[in-house]
Amino acid sequence: RKAVVLDGKKLAKQLQAECAREVASMTSDGKTAPHLVLVQVGQDPASTIYLRNKTRAANEVGVNSTTHRLAENVTLTELLHLLQSLNDDPAVNGVLVQLPLPPQLEEKVVCNAVHPSKDVDGFHATNIGRFCMDVPCLAPCTALAVGELLRRYDIATFGLNAVVCGRSKNVGLPIALLLHGDGQRQHGLDCTTTICHRYTPPAVLRQHLSNADIVVTAAGVPNLIRGEHLKPGCCVVDVAVNRIKNKDTGRVKLVGDCHFESCVEVAGHISPVPGGVGPLTVAMLMRNTILATKQQRQLT
Ligand code: ADP
Incomplete structure (x- = not known):
């Protein structure tokens, strides 16, 4: 029996509709809709696509969005100046700097320059620390997306074994933290988690x-994971987005890390690329933006 394919696209639509209802109830209470500010440095084509998807998602749920486009050679001082003004602006609820950044801009410094209360990507050291400690925070969107996918498809995690391939600070590590975290305290999934x-x-x-x-x-x-490596019936979530260029046609195809055709024969559940985690990540960004907005309004 083939694996159930986890439909991230469909689930993202559902989550977006939930976000839209939240924004609608906010505005019907006489409050303004959340305002998300996106910052792009340079013109990396993949970043442009990601930002377009984020803007589209914001439009769908009724979140206002503004994009600042800075030149590739912008200085750190100039970028920090912009972030400071966004931090100080009470009409801005969420700030996201699209990564990767050119070499003169150290990502850690830039991520820590977004105020933690507006850090909708969940990359500020304060939010990561809180996430590690199982206390409420703005958590990284990919980790939230993986968690939501598992939860909505009723995949058991409690006390089970999880393996995460990849330990990047923005993706692999936060996912591992979520899988390993304490579900009684926060959204942790209580797995015995191994990071490769x-x-x-x-x-x-x-x-x-x-x-x-x-x-x-x-x-x-690509093809890091094949069906013969898997425990029968396991759940495979493929977060990777690898661009493979066809030499003859020049067309770019998106693939994950899994050899899908063999994995689908062994796994119980599997997420496809594209159409799996990607769309959910964007939906979680909307959820974080709404959460940030609500928390800011509670404080004032
Ligand atoms: P992303 O931002 O999607 O996480 P990165 O390129 O920043 O991507 O990180 C890739 C991660 O994958 C790194 O942590 C690296 O150690 C890990 N990695 C690379 N090759 C392998 C492999 N063969 N097996 C397991 N993990 C790997």
């Missing part, structure tokens, strides 16, 4: 995969 990365020998990765009830992969390595 580029220095995990392939044989060791396979050993861990063969025991994994949940596999989440964000390594950026």
Whole structure:
């Protein structure tokens, strides 16, 4: 029996509709809709697509959005100045700087320059720290997306084995924190979680995969995971987005880290690329923007 394919696109529509209802009830109470500010540095084509998707999602749910486009060679001082003015502006509820950034802008410095209360990407050290400690925070959207996908499809996690492939600070690590976290305190999933990365020998990765009830992969390595590596019936969530260019046609195809055709034969559930985690991540950004707005209004 083939795996159930986790339909992130459909679920994202549902989540967007929930967000739209929340925004509508906010505005019908006489409050303004949340305002999300997106910042793009340079013109990386993938970033442009991501930002377009975020703007479209904002329009769909009734969140106001503004995009600041800065030149590739903008200085750190100039960017920090813009972020400071957005932090100080009470009409701005969420601020997101699209990554990656050019080399003169250190990502850690930039992420920490967004006020934690407006940090809708969940990348500020304060939010990551709170996330680690299982206390309420704005959490990274990809981790929230994985959690929501598992929850809405009723995938059991409590006490089970999870493997995360990839330990990037923005994707792999937050996902591992969510899987490992305490569900009684916050949204943790109570798994026994193993993190594999580029220095995990392939044989060791396979050993861990063969025991994994949940596999989440964000390594950026096409075909890293094949059906024969998996524990039958496991749940595979493929977070990776790898662009493969066809040499003859020049067309770019998106693939994840999983060899889908073999994995779908062994897994119990699997998320596709595209149409899996990607659309959900954007929906979670909307949810974070609404949450940030509500929390800011409680404080004033
Ligand atoms: P992302 O932002 O999607 O997480 P990065 O390129 O920043 O992507 O990070 C890729 C991560 O994948 C790194 O943590 C790296 O160690 C991990 N990785 C790379 N190759 C492998 C591999 N063969 N097996 C497991 N993890 C890997």
